[in-house]
Amino acid sequence: MATPDYFISCDWGTSNFRLRVVETATLIIVAEHKTDCGIKSLYEKFLKQRDKEQTQFFVDYLKTQILLLPKKYQNYIIIAAGMASSNIGLFELNYADFPLNTNGKNLIWKHLVFNNNSEVLLISGAKTNFGMMRGEEVQAVGLEQQLNPYKKGILLLPGTHSKHLTYDNGIYTHLKNYMTGELFEVLSKKSILANSVNLNYSTLIITSFLEGVQLGLKGQLSASLFSIRAKDLLQTSTKEENFYFLSGLLIGDEISYLKNNEENIFLVAPDPVFSLYKIALQQIITQDQLILFNDKTLENALLIGQKKILLQYEN
Incomplete structure (x- = not known):
């Protein structure tokens, strides 16, 4: 099959939905549309109705959003990454197994064609015996050209559920998951600490x-959490100071196993998370070991990964 001049990048996460029309050769974005209707909220809407089965319900939403793109691009193939391939998404795909090749060959994908001739290439997640991810595997595939000059290292993708991937000469061999972002959300908003923390990144x-x-x-996460409430009640710290103390506590716990690591550490994240992890990592590794990539690199990585998988499919 001939490679299309354009493709529609669909990044469908738990909380957000985004479409981008991408010129295949250059990866220039020519149109974009996004909503806050992520997989979680759309699945909740699906459960409240009886007329449509799950895939059709999600497809109908996808089609209505495609119509909001410029008309001349609406019929290009859609490359869907993220939670769209989960059991609460458009169509469930099994996780591909590690090791993960950076050409995307051993990911699982499914070609779906709908009654208006719309085509979707749906991409699976990836797993080990101890961890899993959906969406980040496409970013990891797209980051190959950035990591290749360094040969080996550990790729950190911070987030609600942070991922640490071991990279070795074009192959991701291991994956670790950390619930750092979700723990921060729960502790700062739903625990006894909620009134002692003021969420403020400014x-x-x-x-x-x-x-x-x-x-x-130092492994003092659990032993230090209640001190946040004590500092607030005794007025020895402000709620803003407690915010950053809790952030540091959780991030420090996540990266503690890297203290004696001698490999390169690749950090790829948007701000403000990027800055916090950078500062934390600088406490335990040398400047030469820490390889930094900003949010623009991460944005491009998704498109590069989707393009790689499209080319694998077309061939």
Whole structure:
């Protein structure tokens, strides 16, 4: 099959939905549309109705959103990554097994054609015996050209559920999951600590953050959590200082196993998360070991990964 001039990149996460029309040769984005109707909220709407089965319900939403793109691009193939291939998404696909090749060959994908001749190439997640991911595997495939010059290292993709991938000469061999982002959400909004923390990323309070990082690095996460409430009640710390202390505590705990690591660490994330992880990592590894990539790199990685998988499919 001939490679199309354009493709529609669909990034369908738990909380957000985004379509981008991408010129295949250059990866230039020529049109974009996004909503806050992620997989979770759309699945909840599906459960409240009886008229349509799950795939049709999700397909109908996808088709209505495609119609909001410029008309001349609406019939190009859709490359869907993220939670769309989960059991609460458009169509469930099994996880591909590690090791994961950076050409995308051993990912699982499914070609779906709908009654208006719309085509979707749906991409699976990937798993090990101890971890799994959906969406980040496409980013990882797209990051190959950035990591290849360094040969080996550990790729950190922070988020609600952070992923650490071991990279070895074009292959991702291992995966670790950390619930850092979700733990922060639960502790800061739904636990007894909620009234002691003011969620505010506007001004970094470095001393409080580093205090938390050092305790997290020492394995003192659980033993230090209640001190946040005590600091608030005794007025020895502000709620903003507690915010950064909790952030540092959780991030320090996540990266503590890297203290004696001698390999390269690749950090790829958007701000403000990028800056926090950078500061925390600088406490335990040398400047030469820490390889930094910003949010633009991450954005491009998804498109590069989707293009690689499209070319595998077309061939």
